Amino acid sequence: MKKYLQFFILVFVPLSLFAQTGNIQGTISDDNGIYVPGANVMIPSLSKGAITDFDGKFTLVNIPEGNHTIKISYLGYASIEQEVTVTADQTTVIAITISPKSLELDEVQVTAYGLSGQAKALNAQKTNLNITNVVSTDQIGKFPDANIGDAVKRIPGITMQVDQGEARNIIIRGLAPQLNSVTLNGSRIPSAEGDNRNVQMDLIPSDMIQTIEVNKAITPDMDADALGGSVNLITRSSPQSFRLSATLGSGLSFINDEPIYNGGFLLGDRSKNGKFGWMLAASYNNVDFGSDNVEAEWVNEAESPLTEEDIEVDPFVEESDIRTYLVQRIRRSFSANMDYAFDANNTVFLKTMYNWRDDRENRFRLRFRSIEPVFADGTENIVGYEGEIRRQTKGGIPGGRIKNTRLEDQRMQNYSLGGNHLFGNLKMDWMASYAKASEERPNERYVEYEIGDAIGISADLANPRYPSFRAANASDAALSNFELKEFTEENQFTEEKDFNAFLNFELPADIFGAGEGSVKFGGRFRSKNKERNNNFFESEPLSNEFATLADVQTRDFTNSDFLAGSQYAAGQFVSPEFLGDLNFSDGSRFETTPIQDEFLAGNFDVEEKVYAGYLMANQKLAENFSVLAGVRVENTKISSLGNEVIFDEEGDFDSFNQIRDESSYTNVLPGVHLKYNPSNNTVLRFAWTNTIARPNYVDLVPFRNIINEDEEVQTGNAELDPTRSMNFDFMTEHYFESVGIISGGVFYKDIEDFIYTSLSEDTDTGFDLFQPLNGDSASIFGAELAFQRQLDFLPGFAKNLSIYLNYTFLTSSTDGIRNGDEVREEIDLPGTAPNMFNGSLGYADKKFNLRLSVNYSDAYIDELGGNDFEDRYYDKQIFVDLNASFIINKNLRIYADLNNITNQPLRYYQGVKERTQQIEFYEKRLTFGLKYDLFKK
Numbered sequence: 001m002k003k004y005l006q007f008f009i010l011v012f013v014p015l016s017l018f019a020q021t022g023n024i025q026g027t028i029s030d031d032n033g034i035y036v037p038g039a040n041v042m043i044p045s046l047s048k049g050a051i052t053d054f055d056g057k058f059t060l061v062n063i064p065e066g067n068h069t070i071k072i073s074y075l076g077y078a079s080i081e082q083e084v085t086v087t088a089d090q091t092t093v094i095a096i097t098i099s100p101k102s103l104e105l106d107e108v109q110v111t112a113y114g115l116s117g118q119a120k121a122l123n124a125q126k127t128n129l130n131i132t133n134v135v136s137t138d139q140i141g142k143f144p145d146a147n148i149g150d151a152v153k154r155i156p157g158i159t160m161q162v163d164q165g166e167a168r169n170i171i172i173r174g175l176a177p178q179l180n181s182v183t184l185n186g187s188r189i190p191s192a193e194g195d196n197r198n199v200q201m202d203l204i205p206s207d208m209i210q211t212i213e214v215n216k217a218i219t220p221d222m223d224a225d226a227l228g229g230s231v232n233l234i235t236r237s238s239p240q241s242f243r244l245s246a247t248l249g250s251g252l253s254f255i256n257d258e259p260i261y262n263g264g265f266l267l268g269d270r271s272k273n274g275k276f277g278w279m280l281a282a283s284y285n286n287v288d289f290g291s292d293n294v295e296a297e298w299v300n301e302a303e304s305p306l307t308e309e310d311i312e313v314d315p316f317v318e319e320s321d322i323r324t325y326l327v328q329r330i331r332r333s334f335s336a337n338m339d340y341a342f343d344a345n346n347t348v349f350l351k352t353m354y355n356w357r358d359d360r361e362n363r364f365r366l367r368f369r370s371i372e373p374v375f376a377d378g379t380e381n382i383v384g385y386e387g388e389i390r391r392q393t394k395g396g397i398p399g400g401r402i403k404n405t406r407l408e409d410q411r412m413q414n415y416s417l418g419g420n421h422l423f424g425n426l427k428m429d430w431m432a433s434y435a436k437a438s439e440e441r442p443n444e445r446y447v448e449y450e451i452g453d454a455i456g457i458s459a460d461l462a463n464p465r466y467p468s469f470r471a472a473n474a475s476d477a478a479l480s481n482f483e484l485k486e487f488t489e490e491n492q493f494t495e496e497k498d499f500n501a502f503l504n505f506e507l508p509a510d511i512f513g514a515g516e517g518s519v520k521f522g523g524r525f526r527s528k529n530k531e532r533n534n535n536f537f538e539s540e541p542l543s544n545e546f547a548t549l550a551d552v553q554t555r556d557f558t559n560s561d562f563l564a565g566s567q568y569a570a571g572q573f574v575s576p577e578f579l580g581d582l583n584f585s586d587g588s589r590f591e592t593t594p595i596q597d598e599f600l601a602g603n604f605d606v607e608e609k610v611y612a613g614y615l616m617a618n619q620k621l622a623e624n625f626s627v628l629a630g631v632r633v634e635n636t637k638i639s640s641l642g643n644e645v646i647f648d649e650e651g652d653f654d655s656f657n658q659i660r661d662e663s664s665y666t667n668v669l670p671g672v673h674l675k676y677n678p679s680n681n682t683v684l685r686f687a688w689t690n691t692i693a694r695p696n697y698v699d700l701v702p703f704r705n706i707i708n709e710d711e712e713v714q715t716g717n718a719e720l721d722p723t724r725s726m727n728f729d730f731m732t733e734h735y736f737e738s739v740g741i742i743s744g745g746v747f748y749k750d751i752e753d754f755i756y757t758s759l760s761e762d763t764d765t766g767f768d769l770f771q772p773l774n775g776d777s778a779s780i781f782g783a784e785l786a787f788q789r790q791l792d793f794l795p796g797f798a799k800n801l802s803i804y805l806n807y808t809f810l811t812s813s814t815d816g817i818r819n820g821d822e823v824r825e826e827i828d829l830p831g832t833a834p835n836m837f838n839g840s841l842g843y844a845d846k847k848f849n850l851r852l853s854v855n856y857s858d859a860y861i862d863e864l865g866g867n868d869f870e871d872r873y874y875d876k877q878i879f880v881d882l883n884a885s886f887i888i889n890k891n892l893r894i895y896a897d898l899n900n901i902t903n904q905p906l907r908y909y910q911g912v913k914e915r916t917q918q919i920e921f922y923e924k925r926l927t928f929g930l931k932y933d934l935f936k937k
Helices: 002-012 116-127 148-152 576-581 796-800
Strands: 021-029 040-043 048-051 057-064 066-074 077-086 091-097 103-105 108-110 132-136 158-163 166-172 181-184 209-215 230-235 243-253 258-270 276-303 310-343 346-375 382-395 406-423 426-460 468-471 483-508 517-532 535-541 554-556 572-574 590-594 604-622 625-647 653-679 682-693 704-707 712-715 723-736 740-752 755-761 768-774 777-790 801-815 817-819 822-824 835-844 848-857 860-863 872-874 877-887 892-899 906-910 916-921 925-935
Touching (some): 021 066, 048 057, 116 723, 116 740, 148 166, 382 572, 382 576, 426 576
Parallel strands (some): 021 091, 181 230, 712 768
Antiparallel strands (some): 132 209, 243 925, 406 426, 483 517, 483 535, 517 604, 535 590, 554 572, 604 625, 625 653, 682 723, 817 822, 848 877, 860 872, 892 925
16 A cells, blocks of 8 residues: 555655645634535635535645635625635644625615525535535425435435335436435445335434435545435534524324424534534434325236136226325434544544334225126126225234334434544545444234135226225125134344445645646445344134134224225224234134245345445646546445245245355446536536446345245346446536526436346246346436526515526436346336426515425336336326424524425326326325524634
C-alpha cells in the first residue's frame, strides 16, 4: 500500500505541495446554529474552493501562508466574506454564520422565512458533482409523511409500492426495489424480508432523518449495485450548541375510528471547548387501522364436457377472496450520534440507529376456490359455476406482545464508527459499520374450515373490476356444512447481518493545469450473511369437538360499509381469541406434527462478500467546466446453502438433501461525469456510468420445492449472473435566487442479464416449473422535469404561495424472456411506470402554513406471467394529502395532517385494466399535535 501511495503522490501532486502552505477547515451554519450543506466556499485570488458537506464542514488544502479572503455564497442567503490567516504546516479553523437575505421586489419586502430547509436541499443538489435529488428534514415536514417511504415518493422519478397503505418498496426510474440500494450515512441497510434485497422504507420514521439524498448517477466511490439509483439517508448530526425538539400528537384512522398516537424528541449539545458533540433522538408511533380487500384469479380456459380437452372460454374467476384485515403498527426508533475532534486535523464520530416495529394482524379470509363452469347438457355453453368455499382466520397465541394476532417483529439496527483526518495535503476518511435486520413471526396460527365438495356458485362478473360471488343456495353455505380442514402454527425467522468497512484518500492534483482538482482512491469490504429458518406444524384434533364451524366460537365480520362494496359479505369466522386459547401441546386433544415440506425448501443460508476498489479524478477543465472520471472494480463471492425436498410416488414428503453452491464474479465499472456552469445559477450535467444489481438471495439458493396442491414446482438458480446496466444521463438545472429550481433532463439505460421468473413444464412431475433466469437485454428511456418556487413576484398575499411540481416519463422494452418454448419479445420491463407526477400548492406566511399535495404514478407491469393474459399489473395511484401548521411563537407550533383524502386503493389487475386481481382500501388518516423547537447559540 505504501508503494501505491508514493506513486500517486509523485504522479498527481504538483510541486506547490512542497511550498510553505497550510490548510483551512471550517463550519458554516445558519442563525439557529443548524449546519448548512452545499455552501460554495471560495478564495477568489487563488481560484480555489470547496463545498460544505451535510454537516456544514469544508476543507481547503495547500493554501499559501498569509492572509486570504474567503467568500461564501449560498442560494437564498446573503454572500459574506471573511479574512483568514494561514500559517505554514498548520490547519486554521473557522466558524461562519450566514443569514437569509431579503429580496426587494417592487418595493415589497419578502423574507426567506420558511425556506431554509428548501435552500439547504437545493444548494446541496446544485453543488453536488453528480446527478442527485436532495430533500431536507424541513421539506419533509411540509408534507404529511410519517415514514421515509412516504417522503421519498415525492422526489422526481420515484414511485413506491405500498403495504397496508404505507409506502414500503422504492422504485427509482422504473427499476424494481431489489435493483436499487439504500444506505444510512453511506453504509448499506440490510433487508428484513426473507426472499429479496428490498429495504423496508416504512420501517424508518421520517423525523429521524436529516436529509434524503437520491443519487441517480453514482460516482466511482459509491457502491456499484444501484441500477436505478442509490438512496442515502443521513441522520442528524451533533449541533453546534444546545438544541431541543419535541413532537406530541394524536389522530384517527377513519377505517375503524381508532386513535393514533405519536411522539418524539431530539436533544443535543456541544461541549464548551467545541470538541465533543452529541445528539439523541427517539420517535414513537402507534396506529390502529386495517384494510378491506378483494382478490381474484382469472382464467380463460376450461375443460370441454364434449372432448375433455381444454378450450378457450370467456375469462372467469377460478379463485376469489374477501379479506378483512385488522392491523396495529407500533414503531419505535432510537438514535445516538456523537463526534469528537482531537484537533483541527483529526475527528472521529459514532452514529447509531435502532428501529423496531411491531405489526400485529388478524386476517379473516373467505375464499371461493376451484371454481369451474357448468355447461348446458351436450354443449359448450356456460350456464353457471360451481366450486368450494373456505373460511380462514389468521391469529396467534394470547398474552404478551402477540395478543392473539400474527405478530411481525421487524428490527433494523446500524452502528457506524468513522473518522476524518488531514495529513498535510492528504485527506483520509474511514468508516466501519455493523448492521442487522431481522423479521420474526412467532406462533403464527391459522384455522381453516371448508366446504370441500363443489356447490353451486352465483358469480357476478358483469363488472370485472369488482367480481363477486356467493353460494347459489344459502343453505349450502350454512356453518354446519363447513368442516375443519386444518389447524396450523408456524414460526418464521429471517436475519441479515452486514459488516462494512471503507477507506478513502484524497490528494490535490492539477492534472490539466486549470488550477484546481483532486485525485481520490480507496477501497471497501462488505460481508453479508442472510439466513431464513422457518418451521410449520399441523395439529389434528383427536375428537369431533371442532368438527364444523357451527361447533366453535365465531364472530361475524360482515360490514355494510366494506370499502370495496356492500355486495361483499364476509360472514362468520373463528374468533382470534378462541384460536389463541387452544393448546396444541395437549396430547389428549391434539396430535401435532411438523410438516417439513411446508418450510424446508424455504430455509437457506447465504454468505456474500464484496471486495471493491476505485480510483477517480475530479478536475476543473476551465473556470466553469469540470470533469469527474474514474473506475471501480468489484469482486463478489457468494456461498449458498439450500434444501431439495424429495417426495415419494404418492406425492408425500420423503426426505431432503442439503445443497451448497458457490459462485464469484468481477465487474469493472468505469464512469465519467461532466459539469458545466454557463452562469452562476445554471448547471448542465452529463454522466456515463456502469452499474450492477445482484440477484435476490432466494433466487440464488439451490432449492427445489414441489407444491402438490397447486401443481407447481419452484427452484432456485445458483448460476444467475448479476444484472448489468450502462447508463447515460443529461440534466439541465436553473436555480432561482429566491430559492427554487427549474430542471429537465433525459436518461437511457442499456440493461443486460435482467432477472425474471420463467414458467415452463417440469419434466419430472409435469407441473408448472417456476425458476429465475437471466433475460437477454432491456432498455429504459426516460425524461424528467421539475419546478419549485415561491411565487414571491406576485402581489399581495399571493407572494406567499409556492409551487412544487415534477414529472417523469418512462418507456422500456425487454428481449429474451423465455417461457418453455415461447420467447416473449418487446414487453415492458417490470416496475417501469410510464408516467409519474408530484405536485403541491402551498401557502406560508410568518404564522400559517397550508399545503395540498398530489402524488401520481401510472400503471405498470409488476410481474410477468406465462403469457399476456397472466401478466400482473400494478394499477395507477393518485394520493391527495393536506397538511397545515400554525406558529404560536418562535418555539411552538401546532400541526394537522390529512392523508389519502381520495381513499386511493392498492390495486393489481390481470392482463387488462378492467380485470381486478386485487383491490385493497385503507381510508383516510388524520393526525394533529404540537411541535416544539428550542435553539441556543
